[in-house]
Amino acid sequence: MNRALTLISFGAVLAFASAPLLASGNAAAGKTKAATCFACHGTDGNAVDPQYPRLAGQYNLYLQHVLHEYKDGQRDNPIMKGMVATLSDQDIEDVAAYFSSLPSKLDTLKGHISGDK
Structure with a gap:
């Protein structure tokens, strides 16, 4: 049991x-x-x-993940699919690095949730 916990801890x-x-x-x-x-x-x-969506300040890996999902069709949005179609893995990493490095101006979700007025 201790060995399993050690391995799990090491992996984490x-x-x-x-x-x-x-x-x-x-x-x-x-x-x-x-x-x-x-x-x-x-x-x-x-x-x-x-x-x-506001991309500034989003997590880098989240942005990479989402862009890959648009590219491979897991997320179905024809506009975004077209935008990412020619991006390489390095391009996606760079774009994610740019947007994740920016400060977000989102201080509340008011008006940013579908159905909000």
């Missing part, structure tokens, strides 16, 4: 320690690669129109 520490390595990407390159994103999500990642 290893996973936690490697998270920054998995979240790599070049934010400066990402800003250039994200130029087509700015029309909907804003240059600063804080979309003004509530139909578009």
Whole structure:
């Protein structure tokens, strides 16, 4: 039992320690690669129109995961599928690094939840 707990603990520490390595990407390159994103999500990642998600300050790995889901069809959005179709894994890492590095202006969910007035 102790050995199992030790192995689980070691695995958790290893996973936690490697998270920054998995979240790599070049934010400066990402800003250039994200130029087509700015029309909907804003240059600063804080979309003004509530139909578009605010990307600024989102977790890097979350953004990477979502972009991969759009690319492989797990998320069904024809506009986003088209936007990510030509992005390489490195492009996705860079774009995620850019948007995750930006400060969020979202201080409340009021008006940002579907059905809110």
